Amino acid sequence: MQQQAPKAYIIVSNDKNEIQKTSAYTAKTLSSIIKTCLGPRAMQKMVLTKINSIEMSNDGNSILREMDVNHPSARCLIELSRTQDEECGDGTTSVLIFASELLNQIVPHLKTLHPIKVCNILRKAKDICINHLNTIAMEAAESDLINIVTSSVATKLCCVLKLPIPELALRSVQLIKSSIDGRIDVKNDIKIEKILGNFDECEIIEGIILEKEIIHSQMRRSIENPKILILDMPLEYRKGESVTNMEFSNKNDFTRALEIEEEQIHKMCGYIVDTGADIVITEKGISDLALSILYEKQITAIRRIKKSDSNRISKATGATVLNRLEDASPKHLGEAGMFEYVKIGKEYFCKLSKCKNPKAISVILRGPTRDVLTEIERNFMDAVKVARNVLLNPKLVPGGGASEMSMALKLNNSNDKEEKIIFRECGVALKVIPSILSTNSGNGICLDVINELEKKQNKDGPYFGINGITGEISDMKNIVLEPLVVKTQCIKSGFEAVMQILRVDGIIESKSK
Structure with missing residues (x-):
């Protein structure tokens, strides 16, 4: 029987921006699912996986990868979260929330501005944000390392159970760091063994x-x-190496x-x-x-x-x-x-x-059930990646939404009319991070807190943010510091994902019958 050629289905619309509007809607839907997973008072999601097992996690990447989505823009954003996890191990929820909000803010302006022009302005905004992050970054002291790793997994199960995962992660990375070129190969040099048992029996084996x-x-x-x-x-x-026959003439x-x-x-x-x-x-x-x-x-x-x-x-x-x-x-x-x-x-x-x-080690993780052990392993790997980033690039920026608010204020300094519009929307998207932190803390009216934070930064500098536990405005230098690498990757990935989606004006689906 002759096989029929695949048929292509082209999705178009009379509205020239319909595709981008649909992408913004799907992005907003994804963001609404995981935004409660941001901050130290993050909530857990119970996920029924594709193999019918149950996982409880507040890690954005772990939740999103189990979701069965059909829209290609949604798949791109899920891939964005996965890339953030592989590169940095932290910021998987923040990057998707930021990208979704930025896309949602930009799409309405496509009626008057061409997508290519918008992308050029977004690229300029991205460069301004990254340069500003480098400006406000601080050098990490040796005593700060454990606090940084701890803050990166503060919302995870390991900190709820008060497990020494941050200490294990930092010690593991310090052991495998090459003394010659400073290389840290987390994937190949750390072997994890998950064994049922008591939490206090977790250990590092220098071998x-x-x-x-x-x-x-x-x-x-x-x-x-x-x-x-x-x-x-x-x-x-x-x-x-090949088939061999042996003949014997004597007994x-x-x-x-x-x-x-x-x-x-x-x-x-x-x-x-x-x-x-x-x-x-x-x-x-x-x-x-x-x-x-x-x-x-x-x-x-x-x-x-x-x-x-x-x-x-x-x-x-x-x-x-x-x-x-x-x-x-x-x-x-x-x-x-x-x-x-x-x-x-x-x-x-x-x-x-x-x-x-030793330049390769083993880590024994103990827990009461397989599900808990799987979540602890994810927490450990996130902590290891953050520890690696800090050791390779020991620069820190303030957390608690302070960096995002500071970047939003920096984008207010444009005189060009079109740039000013797009920069303002970028600032609104950046402010969504401290806004969600304030909401998740359960304290105060979000809009009032954000307005107060903006005034505080204009007056006292870029290091004030939202305390995710109390919901109050605090000096983040004494509470939460984040690796510059994580924040830079988050901003860079978010902007580039939005620019990629904005340039799409049609969806083509190929099917075989």
Whole structure:
């Protein structure tokens, strides 16, 4: 049967700005869902996920990614929140609220202004805001680091339960920071193990923990200061890469073939013994004969670990991953302070700990249920990303909506008529952040508080914002400071997402029948 070509459906309207109006409406709908998740008195959302599990979270990205939306503009904004989470780990709710409000404020002016011209003005407004943030930024002191990380997750479950997640996150990032180039690779250098148990049993292991069993029941299960050899090859009979047929003309030839295979295993194990290794870890398999030989030589073997775990062990212990045993020598061995085969919860783990200057670590998170553990893991990763941002760029800006109000006031200084209109709308969109913080605090009339905040900043400077707990106007230098990187990314992403949506005047959907 001949397959029909896909048909394209074009959505157009007599109203030239209908597409942008629809985009603004969908953005406003998304914003209304998650705006109660902003601030220290944020509310939780109970989300029924696509796999029929239940998650309770106030993280904007976690909520939005579980929503099934059809409008392409809504999908773009959800992607915006996901990007903010990947880049910074914080500001996922703020960026969507700001972008939605900005789009909603700008669209009515498209009747008199062309979208391209509006985008050019928005680009100028974005540059003014980012330059102003750099102007009011302050250097972070060493003593401020833990407070910054704590404030970034102050609305999360971990702070409600009073867990030491900020301390664990900051310590983790400090351990894996490269002393050569200052690089911090959160994704590859931190391994998280979620185990059911008590909250107070969460810990950082200066080394790596593997959910693996020791194959031979009589191998050593506790070794002090072990020498570690890591292999990317099997300790088995070396097989041909293609199909191999063997023909025997003598009854003893088959026995000799088996002897050759055993000799090959003995030779491979001999190379390992010569290095002086106490532990052998391989990504591939280990034959029974090799296990027996290694046991006789008091060498513990672990097999079939993941490639990512192999790389982490290499970074933690200083070992070199080998794919040729002939090259093995003592210089390729890694070191750890302690090797243990331990039971944590209901599972058994191989634990390499007390490594000197580890560049990869493991973090054990404990909790009573899987759902709680999943939320704690999200909180931990958010805290880790914020800690990474502060260590890489130790500059801070005031929180509590102070930065947004300050940027809104900065945009009032334009003399051009068209710029003045768009800048004013950008200021209104920026003020929505302190406005929502005031509303969520449950104290005072929002409009009056925002007017008072504007007067306070004009008089006393840009560091006054909304205390999200009391709803009062306070000096944010003593309450909440946020990383400059997070705020800059939020403003940049919000403006660019709106500019992208404003340039769309039609939606084309391709379907196959």
